[in-house]
Amino acid sequence: MEELSLNIGKSKKLFDRARKVLPAGVTYSIRDLEPHPIYIKKASGCYLYDVDGNKYTDYWLGHGALLFGHAPNFLVKEIVDQIEIGTHYGYSHELEVLLAEQVVKMVPSAEMVRFMNSGTEANMYAVRLARAFTKREKIGKFQGNWHGSYDFLHKAVKTTGKTESAGLPSKVIKETVVLPYNDLDGVKKKIGGGELACLIVEPVMGSTGFIPAEKEFLKGLREICDETGSLLVFDEVITGFRLAPGGAQEYFNVKPDLTVLGKILGGGFPVGAVCGKKEIMEQMDHRKNPEPNERVFHGGTFSGNPVTMKAGYITLKKLEDREIYNHINSLGAKAREGIQEKFEEKNFEAHVTGVGSMFCIHFTKEKPVDLITATRTKNLELTKELHRFLLENNVMYLTPETAHFFLSTEHRSEHVEELINLTQKFISERGN
Ligand SMILES: Cc1ncc(COP(=O)(O)O)c(C=O)c1O
Structure with missing residues (x-):
């Protein structure tokens, strides 16, 4: 070269x-x-x-x-102040409540939210929530969509027809049905009777080169999910807070059951989040579901750390403008x-x-x-x-x-x- x-x-x-x-x-x-x-x-x-x-x-x-670009002035001082009083408490704190309230306020389909540290992790939890809720194992993902490197979703990002990483168990890959993007008839043919826990979709394909879904396509997916009992999951790791304050679901006016967030939400710090309907999200509530096999586990050492929560909160408040x-x-x-x-x-x-x-x-x-x-x-x-x-x-x-x-x-x-x-x-x- x-x-x-x-x-x-x-x-x-x-x-x-x-x-x-x-x-x-x-x-x-x-x-x-x-x-x-x-x-x-x-x-x-x-x-x-x-x-x-x-x-x-x-x-x-x-x-x-x-x-807001690199190191925006309105954030830097606030973050330095936060670092001085603690980078990571490992206990509950107000900033996570503030950011959760702000997400619920801005994202049309969000009634409850949980935070993690990356988009990959958030997609993993969204799939887990969908499987637990529907009691189904297979999931549908769209050709060319990137959701991070969770085993079940790391497939059909490219057209190679080969596995897209070494180390992916073949049994795992079989649980993921690949669906055509922007092609409702093709989706209907592929999913048949509807044994899928969820259809997970990027409302605008990112890594394939910013190819937007057609509005009618997203609306059609909503209808398919309503008819078949699958959950509709929007991966808004890119579109969330970028396309509109309420993301792609506001822009296209289609409400998913669950939304995956990341990137902008963290105000420049590592983040991921899943939000959605209360009845689905509450599967994570261990008080309501004391039996371990009846609740959806979520956790993580750095989940909800105050630096990210503060940066995210200040960023989202700004985006109300x-x-x-x-x-x-x-x-x-x-x-x-x-x-x-x-x-x-x-x-x-x-x-x-x-x-x-x-x-x-x-x-x-x-x-x-x-x-x-x-x-x-x-x-x-x-x-x-x-x-x-x-x-x-x-x-x-x-x-x-x-x-x-x-x-x-x-x-x-x-x-x-x-x-x-x-x-x-x-x-x-x-x-x-
Ligand atoms: C749409 C989408 N989903 C998920 C991810 C994975 O997020 P992360 O890299 O934070 O794990 C990305 C990353 O670029 C993404 O663009």
């Missing part, structure tokens, strides 16, 4: 050390880059600064968790329209998808609506070249294989205009 035109010598040295002690030199494979990861030293607003002194505009924003959404969503629309226009001017085979403050560039012949259309004609080489080109122009996002971009309140029109101009430059240097 050719060296980048950027000076990233110190990153290279860190990578050489990292490879000796971290498998592949990273803590998450998607953070790897060619020829090696770039090591970040500090971040502020929508900018990242690496160890070699390069400055980048960031469209990855901590995996989409940082709606709808002006914030007008700003980030109009920037998103500007980016989608502006970049698509450049492709059309040049008759360049590419499509911009997304909704709200998320957009993705797909070098495909057709506009993707699901995993198949996002991959069938995808020009992977060009996708990687775009990543490299933008990186060399001090624009950062992940991954090289999926050109998807998050926006924050810290991004301005100028950033989006710069991105549109760079994309134009990129395509004008290449024919179609």
Whole structure:
């Protein structure tokens, strides 16, 4: 792999050390880059600064968790104050009550909530709640949807047809029925009589490249669940608090039975949560269900730690101001329209998808609506070249294989205009 035109010598040295002690030199494979990861030293607003002194505009924003950008002023002082009086009590405290009340206030289907530390964990608990409630074991997940790395959900994220991690028991995988996204008839055919505990769905597919569900599709899933007795679970780890104060369920006006939250909820700290109907959530109530085999266990050393709870509470309170959404969503629309226009001017085979403050560039012949259309004609080489080109122009996002971009309140029109101009430059240097 050719060296980048950027000076990233110190990153290279860190990578050489990292490879000796971290498998592949990273803590998450998607953070790897060619020829090696770039090591970040500090971040502020929508900018990242690496160890070699390069400055980048960031469209990855901590995996989409940082709606207010890096280290927002309104949070930093409050968090420092909290750290001084305790990072982790391991007992009950007011901040977890405040954040739970705020989630119930904002998320339309939330009557009760429990906190954990990651989206993966939250999805695991949502599946457990659904299984306990319905007394069914099989679950339905959608092709191309990513829910983290829980064994039962780590399947059909890509089109390889192979198991997507080593170490997944084959019996476990058989319990998960793979369903087609944005295809109600296909879903009905697949689920037949309805022995599924839940249908778990991303209202906007994230890692497949910000492909939104059609509203009618989500409504149809609601009806299917009502008819078959399966629970409808929305994985709103990305869309929660990003698409609207009440997330995708507010945006699409479809209420799930359970909702999985993460990312923005933690105000920049590790978090996950499950919320939903009282009767389902109360299966976690050990006072009401004293028999261990009749309640759904949930716990965790760091669950509900005061730093995350405080950061989450302050963040969510801020998000009651709808002006914030007008700003980030109009920037998103500007980016989608502006970049698509450049492709059309040049008759360049590419499509911009997304909704709200998320957009993705797909070098495909057709506009993707699901995993198949996002991959069938995808020009992977060009996708990687775009990543490299933008990186060399001090624009950062992940991954090289999926050109998807998050926006924050810290991004301005100028950033989006710069991105549109760079994309134009990129395509004008290449024919179609
Ligand atoms: C939709 C969705 N669900 C679940 C997860 C897993 O969350 P975490 O990485 O916090 O485990 C992610 C992570 O990106 C996600 O995008």
